[in-house]
Amino acid sequence: MTAYLRIEVLRTLRNAAFVMFTIAFPVGFYLLFTTLFQLNQVGTTEFDAYYMVSMSLYGSMSVCLMGIGARIAVERTRGWTRQLALLPVHPASYIVVKMVSATLLVIPVILLIMMCGLLVNGVELPLGTWIGLVPLIWLGALPFVALGVAIGYTFRDEVAQMAAMSLYFLMSLLGGLWMPVTVFPDWLEAVGTTLPTYRAAELSWRLLAGEQPLTWGAVLLLGWAALFGLVAVWRYRRVS
Amino acid sequence: MNDSNSPAIEISGLRKRFGQVVALDGTDLRIGVGEVVAVLGPNGAGKTTMLDILLGLQRPDAGEVRVLGGPVRKAIDEGRIGVVLQEGEPLQGVSVREMIRMLADIHPHPMPLDAVLAHAQLTDLVDRRTEKLSGGETQRLRFGMALVGDPELLVLDEPTAAMDIAARRSFWTMVRGLAAGGRTILFSTHYLEEADAIADRIVLMAHGRVVADGPTTEIRAMASGRVIRCTLPDAVPGDDLAADLRALPAVTDVEVHGTAVTIRSADADATVRALFAAYWQARDLEVVAAPLSDAVFSLTEDRPADGAQLTTGATR
Numbered sequence: 001m002t003a004y005l006r007i008e009v010l011r012t013l014r015n016a017a018f019v020m021f022t023i024a025f026p027v028g029f030y031l032l033f034t035t036l037f038q039l040n041q042v043g044t045t046e047f048d049a050y051y052m053v054s055m056s057l058y059g060s061m062s063v064c065l066m067g068i069g070a071r072i073a074v075e076r077t078r079g080w081t082r083q084l085a086l087l088p089v090h091p092a093s094y095i096v097v098k099m100v101s102a103t104l105l106v107i108p109v110i111l112l113i114m115m116c117g118l119l120v121n122g123v124e125l126p127l128g129t130w131i132g133l134v135p136l137i138w139l140g141a142l143p144f145v146a147l148g149v150a151i152g153y154t155f156r157d158e159v160a161q162m163a164a165m166s167l168y169f170l171m172s173l174l175g176g177l178w179m180p181v182t183v184f185p186d187w188l189e190a191v192g193t194t195l196p197t198y199r200a201a202e203l204s205w206r207l208l209a210g211e212q213p214l215t216w217g218a219v220l221l222l223g224w225a226a227l228f229g230l231v232a233v234w235r236y237r238r239v240s
Numbered sequence: 241m242n243d244s245n246s247p248a249i250e251i252s253g254l255r256k257r258f259g260q261v262v263a264l265d266g267t268d269l270r271i272g273v274g275e276v277v278a279v280l281g282p283n284g285a286g287k288t289t290m291l292d293i294l295l296g297l298q299r300p301d302a303g304e305v306r307v308l309g310g311p312v313r314k315a316i317d318e319g320r321i322g323v324v325l326q327e328g329e330p331l332q333g334v335s336v337r338e339m340i341r342m343l344a345d346i347h348p349h350p351m352p353l354d355a356v357l358a359h360a361q362l363t364d365l366v367d368r369r370t371e372k373l374s375g376g377e378t379q380r381l382r383f384g385m386a387l388v389g390d391p392e393l394l395v396l397d398e399p400t401a402a403m404d405i406a407a408r409r410s411f412w413t414m415v416r417g418l419a420a421g422g423r424t425i426l427f428s429t430h431y432l433e434e435a436d437a438i439a440d441r442i443v444l445m446a447h448g449r450v451v452a453d454g455p456t457t458e459i460r461a462m463a464s465g466r467v468i469r470c471t472l473p474d475a476v477p478g479d480d481l482a483a484d485l486r487a488l489p490a491v492t493d494v495e496v497h498g499t500a501v502t503i504r505s506a507d508a509d510a511t512v513r514a515l516f517a518a519y520w521q522a523r524d525l526e527v528v529a530a531p532l533s534d535a536v537f538s539l540t541e542d543r544p545a546d547g548a549q550l551t552t553g554a555t556r
Contacts, residue, residue, distance in 0.1 A: 003345035011333030079328030086295055086323045088316055088389070089346050 001093060008101045018067050022109055026059030029178075030113055034121055042180045045208045049125060052117040053137060053204040054177040057197065059109040060141035061172060064148040065164040068102040072152025073160030076239070095149065095236060102145045103138070110137050125208070133204055136213060140200030143225035146232045153235035171197045193217075196224035246309045248273045248393050248424040249294065254303035256289055256448075263289040264300070265448035271426060273392075276419045278435035279428040281445035287428040288326065290445070291397045295323060308393060315393070319347040322386035324396045330381055332371040336362055339370060339381065343388040351390035359414060360384030376407035383414060394418065396427035400434065412438050465492065465530035466508035470515070470522045471499050488514045504530065 012018055034048050042050045072095075075081060084094050114133065117123040125133075148164070155163050172178060174188070175197025181189045192198050199221035203213040249271040256264040264286045271277050279287050292298040294305055296312040308315040315321050330339055337353070340362075344350035357363045360383045365373065373381060379399065386394060396415070400408040408431075415438060419425050429435055435442050435456070442459045444452035452459050472481070481501075485494045490507035505511040508527050515522055 001346070003342045007331070007334050007338050007342050010338075011331060014333045075331075079325065080331060082297065082325060083323075083328045083385075085297060086316055086321070086325075087343065087346060088319050088348060 001089070001097070004089070004093070005097050005100060008097050009104060012067055012071075012101060012105060015067075018062075021066050022059050022062040022105075023112060026055040026062070026109065026113060027116055029058070030055040030116055031120060042182060042205075043209055045205065046123065048117060048121040049123045049208050050180070050205060052113055052123060053133065053201050053208065056110045056113040056133075056137045057140055057201050057204075058172050058177045059113060060106040060137065061144050061168055061177075061197070063105045063109060064102050064141060064144035065151065065168045066161070067105060067148075068098050068145065069148025069151040070161040070164040072098060072149065073155050074157055076152070077157040091240065098152075099145050099149065102148065103142065106138055106141045107134070110134055129207060132207055136204045136207055137201075140203050140221070143196050143200065143221065143228050146225065146228035149232040150228060150235050153232070153239050171195055175199075175201070177201060194220070196221055196228075199224065246273075247271055247306075248275070248308055249426065250304075250306040251290070251294065252304050254290065254293060254305070255301045256286075256293060256298070257301060263448050264293070264303075267303070267445075267448060267450055269443060269450060269453070271424065273424055274422050275441055276425045276439050277427075277441045277443060278439035279426065279443045279445060280430075280432065280435045281428075283430075285445040286448035287445055288397055289448075291395060291426075291428060295321075295395060319349055319389035320392045322389055322391035322394045324379075324382050324386045324394075324399045326397045326401060328382070330370045330378065330385060333369065335367050335369055336373075336381055336384075337366045340384060340388055343385055347389040349390055350388055356384050356387050359387055359418060361410065361414060376403060376410075379403060379407065379411065380414075383411070387418070391423070393424045393426070396425070398428050398430065400429065400431065408434070466505050467528050467530050468503040468505055468508060468511060468515070468525070469528075470501055470503075470525040472501055472519055472522055473499055474519075474521050484518070485515075488518070 030051060034051055037047070041047060081094055085091065111134070114130070118130075147167070151160055151164050151167070154160070174192045175181075175195040176184075176192050177197055181192040181198060184192060199217045202215075202217045203221075206213045206215070247270050249269065251267060251269040254264045254267040256262075267286065267290055269290075279290070281287050289298065293300045293303075294307065294312065296316070305312060308320050312321070334342070336357075340353055340356055344353065344356075351359075354363075357366060360380050362380055362384050365377055365381075368377075370378070370381060379402070383399070386396075394415075400411055403411060412434060415425060415427070419438075427434075427438070440455065442452070442454070442456050443450055444459060482494050482496045485491060485496070485501065485503060488503070489510040490505045491503055491511055492506055493504040495502040503511060503515075512525070512527065
């Protein structure tokens with residue numbers, strides 16, 4: 001199993017589209033927007049630090065939805081999962097490898113954006129905050145692993161890629177990952193703050209603001225996670 | 241391990257329908273250890289459905305399957321079956337070596353990497369990425385992937401469907417090499433000559449049933465036909481020659497092209513005797529066994545539209 005996990009991670013990193021969407025875009029956006037927009041602060045947080053969280057989560061979602069979700073659909077359509085069913089591995093190992101590789105691949109994305117924050121933009125944070133951010137962003141990304149699985153087992157091939165891409169852009173835009181929801185009109189802000197993207201990032205934004213990360217927003221995120229999880233299990237069961 | 245008496249594959253009373261379509265209609269099949277068996281039949285005969293059920297990819301409506309003396313899942317988990325499905329891409333973004341190493345890691349008693357590479361003619365491609373392989377090379381990789389577990393039983397579902405003639409030939413050379421090692425091999429094909437050349441035994445399927453099963457020679461004999469060719473130099477085109485020839489004993493079919501005559505006969509001796517009696521000038525006489533395609537046609541002839549899809553590969 002570890003051999004399968006190893007090549008799964010390896011071949012995902014070798015995929016040019018994956019590297020572009022998951023690493024180049026978030027890093028590029030982070031550097032571009034922190035330079036372009038002279039937003040000094042969001043609330044009490046420096047924009048350079050605030051946007052680090054946004055883009056880390058944005059990149060992490062790409063891992064989950066595009067890197068894992070859409071590719072599940074492709075591999076199902078092209079018969080890899082059928083071949084796997086004829087190998088001496090547990091039937092669930094495919095999905096386990098996918099989910100574990102997603103949770104692993106999120107980590108370098110988060111670290112890379114934070115490096116840009118630290119080294120390029122000179123973000124200054126207490127050491128404890130730096131260390132706390134990584135697991136918090138990682139935790140916020142987990143519900144999207146389930147969403148990716150749900151997409152992968154609902155749509156086929158190119159349709160899955162379109163669905164993943166649409167959800168990815170829509171949720172990150174409305175959830176305030178591209179620009180803070182505070183710049184939205186009130187009604188849009190109300191919509192945005194109910195989304196899992198906002199609530200996932202909120203954990204880390206609160207940490208940056210020196211606040212306790214776990215509020216009722218975390219409960220809402222947990223609700224989303226449960227929903228995505230249920231849909232993923234339902235879709236997976238249907239197909240298997 | 242199973243004892244030598246228990247068959248490699250035992251299928252009994254298999255039934256499967258998809259809506260109105262009956263895919264399998266009480267299929268029975270028993271394959272001994274070490275046999276090389278071809279499943280032959282037109283599209284829609286039920287070959288793939290039977291193999292899918294055999295491998296546990298589909299559930300039958302009724303009937304039983306035992307593989308290597310037990311349930312197929314057990315045989316798979318013990319790494320005793322290698323399969324090449326009709327479709328299915330290897331993982332992309334990995335090299336041939338990485339792909340095979342990974343599979344070796346999940347099998348209980350893998351074949352050494354070098355042996356897999358040699359059997360599947362992959363030695364020169366070992367560092368190539370899977371997505372950069374040509375169609376024929378990909379098929380070799382798929383074959384190599386089926387060998388990694390050092391399986392006792394190989395199941396190949398139309399493995400040469402997408403190959404050109406040269407690729408097919410080299411593919412079957414690889415398969416023959418493995419058959420020589422005492423492995424049981426079950427493959428389905430559209431190509432009569434492949435069944436003829438590779439298999440010890442042919443199972444002919446039509447309409448979800450096994451309509452014939454035996455050594456290749458026996459399957460041919462079942463059509464009990466001979467083809468008689470000769471030249472009738474005095475034959476007058478437009479004459480009632482064809483009708484006259486058809487009236488000869490045991491004749492089943494007649495084709496006349498100018499002076500060249502082809503007669504199909506159920507009893508060549510009787511036909512030839514009568515032919516010479518009636519046409520003393522007949523020459524260039526040739527009597528041959530009816531080609532396997534004739535046997536297939538005669539056994540599946542109640543649906544000629546399907547039978548017509550059978551091809552003899554290079555010869556047609």
